[in-house]
Amino acid sequence: MTMMKKLHMSAAILALSTTAVAAQEVEVxxxxxxxxxxxxxxxxxxxxxxxxxxxxxxxxxxGGGSDAMTVLRARVxxxxxxxxxxxxxxxxxxxxxxxxLANLDALAAEQGWNDVVPAALQAFSTYDGHWVAxxxxxxxxxxxxxxxALMAELGIEQPTSWEEFVAAMEAAEAAGHxxxxxxGQAWQDATIFNSMVMGVGGPDFYQAAMVDxxxxxxxxxxxxxxxQRMETLRGFVDDNFSGRDWNLATAMVINGEALxxxxxxxxxxxxxxxxxxxxxxxxxxxxxxxxxxxxxxSDQFAMFNVxxxxxxxxxxxxxxxxxxxxxxxxFNLVKGSVPARTDIPSDQFDACGxxxxxxxxxxxxxxxxxxxxxxxxxxxxxxxxxxxxxxxxHFNGEYDAATAAAELVTAVEIAQ
Numbered sequence: 001m002t003m004m005k006k007l008h009m010s011a012a013i014l015a016l017s018t019t020a021v022a023a024q025e026v027e028v029x030x031x032x033x034x035x036x037x038x039x040x041x042x043x044x045x046x047x048x049x050x051x052x053x054x055x056x057x058x059x060x061x062x063g064g065g066s067d068a069m070t071v072l073r074a075r076v077x078x079x080x081x082x083x084x085x086x087x088x089x090x091x092x093x094x095x096x097x098x099x100x101l102a103n104l105d106a107l108a109a110e111q112g113w114n115d116v117v118p119a120a121l122q123a124f125s126t127y128d129g130h131w132v133a134x135x136x137x138x139x140x141x142x143x144x145x146x147x148x149a150l151m152a153e154l155g156i157e158q159p160t161s162w163e164e165f166v167a168a169m170e171a172a173e174a175a176g177h178x179x180x181x182x183x184g185q186a187w188q189d190a191t192i193f194n195s196m197v198m199g200v201g202g203p204d205f206y207q208a209a210m211v212d213x214x215x216x217x218x219x220x221x222x223x224x225x226x227x228q229r230m231e232t233l234r235g236f237v238d239d240n241f242s243g244r245d246w247n248l249a250t251a252m253v254i255n256g257e258a259l260x261x262x263x264x265x266x267x268x269x270x271x272x273x274x275x276x277x278x279x280x281x282x283x284x285x286x287x288x289x290x291x292x293x294x295x296x297x298s299d300q301f302a303m304f305n306v307x308x309x310x311x312x313x314x315x316x317x318x319x320x321x322x323x324x325x326x327x328x329x330x331f332n333l334v335k336g337s338v339p340a341r342t343d344i345p346s347d348q349f350d351a352c353g354x355x356x357x358x359x360x361x362x363x364x365x366x367x368x369x370x371x372x373x374x375x376x377x378x379x380x381x382x383x384x385x386x387x388x389x390x391x392x393x394h395f396n397g398e399y400d401a402a403t404a405a406a407e408l409v410t411a412v413e414i415a416q
């Protein structure tokens with residue numbers, strides 16, 4: 001944490017008097033509980049501690065954040081909202097619509113957030129023209145993570161097409177390895193499906209199906225093919241996948257038990273936490289067929305309305321620290337994601353980080369940046385959960401591909 005001790009603290013933190021700060025604390029609800037995630041959240045805790053802000057940790061493991069949102073709803077219903085909550089996409093918009101979130105406009109104007117946060121993120125950070133959340137990072141979800149030693153052992157080069165990707169997994173399976181590490185949880189199934197839709201149909205189809213929710217696209221032959229690719233992937237997953245946490249699947253790749261994992265770049269935090277280096281012990285590349293596009297989600301901290309002035313000051317201090325350039329670098333180096341600011345140089349990031357930053361910028365400039373359906377950035381939670389149900393039912397063999405596409409149309413129609 002040597003770097004963290006040298007962080008330049010934000011104006012909001014420095015403005016707090018020693019006497020006032022002593023009693024200030026933020027209660028933070030989040031789902032960062034794996035090794036790499038815990039290391040990343042520690043950078044924020046240390047940043048705030050350096051400014052005299054206490055940290056009351058409230059981690060809720062599992063569910064890709066859905067379990068944490070269940071806990072949050074219970075807390076708010078009981079009139080006991082946390083001061084800050086890790087949140088994704090449309091969930092931020094839903095809470096803002098309820099009038100539950102604090103207004104961060106003054107801080108955003110003072111620090112020029114409008115000029116450095118990409119518009120695609122601001123669409124979720126703001127509500128009705130007002131800042132209500134502070135983005136921590138940008139994750140992209142259409143990544144493959146690979147074990148370099150297994151690739152070398154099998155004589156496999158980085159696949160550049162779906163056919164080459166399948167051939168690589170066939171080689172791994174033939175050699176007695178798990179070809180695809182996966183955890184049988186709805187959000188993980190949806191993460192893979194997200195890339196299958198983009199890989200089969202391309203950006204225009206993804207927009208029509210996952211964002212615009214066009215019934216013709218949802219029930220199309222192209223969607224059937226995406227489900228057929230899911231069936232192919234299911235054949236390469238080991239028999240013990242059901243209920244496995246994502247980081248345990250990542251550990252299979254780290255330990256050489258499995259060749260590939262399709263997962264967002266939070267997986268890189270697990271490789272880094274294990275002492276491995278991008279480009280050496282592990283490889284990263286876009287899911288074949290999705291090159292040139294980036295499906296993203298952004299972890300943000302939404303600040304809930306609190307009446308205590310000290311708590312309000314602590315919230316502003318936390319929001320300020322989250323958007324500081326120094327913290328954006330320190331946190332994302334550990335987390336595996338890339339900064340939520342566009343003015344951060346990439347020289348301190350590893351090969352995968354630099355690739356991610358360059359591809360994010362390119363996708364944003366070329367119309368290839370799309371919110372991830374699997375992670376709450378393409379459609380509202382009710383629709384997302386309806387899609388989850390169909391995708392997981394299909395992955396577990398309840399539907400064939402054609403039936404799944406038809407069920408997707410019906411599920412989305414009912415959820416809207």
